[in-house]
Amino acid sequence: MEFAFYLSGLVAVLATLGVITNPNPVHGVLYLVVSLLAVAMVFFSLGAPFAGVLEIIVYAGAIMVLFVFVVMMLNLGEAGVAQERAWLRPRTWLGPSLLAAFLLLTLSVLLWRGDAGMLMQRGDALTAKAVGTRLFGPWLLVVELSALLLLAALVTASHVGRLPTTPKPSSSDRRQEAP
């Protein structure tokens, strides 16, 4: 199992390098998806399948797809279509696909050998129930505080992202109105 850990770790590092060196946001996001999948593999190889599955469903599945959609929607218009065509060249998707294929290979070799359970790191596999009882038992406070954190983030985003509905008076007007 150790080889899976190191190989996935390598993929994660390479994919993340791809994220930060890529000038195009969509390409960067694709690499980020691969990086998150690789991290999920790391979790699997460490014997934490629950965390791995969550990583795939939540990050790679939901959040990243949202990222891709948003980034793509920002590039509308004629130039956008030309851009899309340019993106379909193999240069764009080859890197992420190669890395993803590598991950798939690692996973299938693991499954093929069929001894995944025996070679896992020692310790019990974490179940959803165990995570749930832990989160909503002694760690309830952290869950609640995270909710507050998300509320603050949401309010910040909605306030700063607000567009002026009516033309605002310029600052010199405001100054004259003030007593």
Added chain:
Amino acid sequence: MLTSARFVALLPLMLVAASAVTVMLGIAWRRQHAATVAVTALGLSLALVAQVIAWQAGPVQTPLLAFDGLAMLGGVLILGSTLICAILSHAYLEQYRGAREEFYLLLLCAAAGGLTLAASRHLASLFVGLELLSMPLYGMLAYAYRERRSLEAGVKYLILSAAASAFLLFGMALLYAQTGELRFDVLLVELSGETGLWGLAGVGMMVVGLGFKLSVVPFHLWTPDVYEGGPAPAATFLATASKVAVFFLLLRLVLDVPGLQGRWLQTLLAILALASMLVGNLLALTQSNLKRLLGYSSIAHFGYLLVTLVVGDGLAAETGGVYLITYVLTTLAAFGVVTLISGAAGGEDVAALHYYRGLFWRRPYLTAVLTIAMLSLAGIPATVGFIGKFYIIALGVEASRWWLVGGIILGSAIGLYYYLRVMVTLYLLAPGMQRRDAPHDWGARAGGLVVLGVALAVIVLGLYPAPMIDMAAQLGGVP
């Protein structure tokens, strides 16, 4: 399990969170600035009372939080300064065009984060608390986002703070890999035996992350810009409650395991302290903007405060407590005046020193408050700042840390120059140019009364410091 003792200890946090939710629901229903402020102030006052009651009830430990003396004093300071920030924001946001109520929601969320951080004894609560403290601050700093500088301050703080959080998380991961433990007390005991290379790297990275939040040299580059650009109440919160929470956390880390800090960590902290005192004071010399000047001065003050962490035993806890009380009171007074003057009209904050030229001839009482704050920051006797500085120097002398004592004395001498420069400006003859000013009835409003009260406390506690010292003495620390 939620026993009654734990309930009492957690009550302040719950009250703050509950008022945040109430404010949110209120905004959804109907926007009402005055009512929002009233709910915020009521919630914070109740939480303050609950915090004092919890302090009387004695220390409580939960798996994630430790409600010991440090957490209690930290909670009182955080809640008190948040309350004052809320009242000042009312004065400041009166003239703001646009949504005003969200500011209080963010303020309450940040206060909850501060309470968690000051009480945390587990890496998880540390991280969540720190993020809950920082996340609303991005919004508060960028609140007047139509002003370029405010937006710049928010984005700058967001990016640099995220980098610092990444350092902190990486450090935590390394420490976890080394020890397999997330609770501070066990973690630090494990580390004090055989540190190892990864442990060293982990501690170093955590110092970087927390040093950023305290804006200690060399992680201070964001401070002046953010202080200058952010709306005055947000900068006030950043300078007081946010820093208090982080510092109390560091104090707990150091006091938990006195033998932990091998020589290298002590040396590292001593170098950071010395650099902060000197660089902070030297850079403040040439500033012509009051908020920037206060930013650099806060860097220097946290340099002085780091001395308590370097010494780390004996009177360190009491000294840290006393100094923080003095620092918070003084900073609130100074920023309060800036807030009151800036709040009168929209646009950027009034912070350039030339606006303050001749303030005495127009607003004598407000000038008196600012003068008291400057004297206290400089550490002149008969103000509360003197008591704090006296404590720090006594601590340094007792521990024979002569380099640090020399640094404090040199820093204070430099500091005196630029604090006096501000004061001289206040009393010069006013120029004839157009300027902005506090409203005429500022003294009769809540914001004005609070600022006057804080200034009075600076003087009274400077002459009769016994109550403050008693409060800080409960932190223990004397073996």
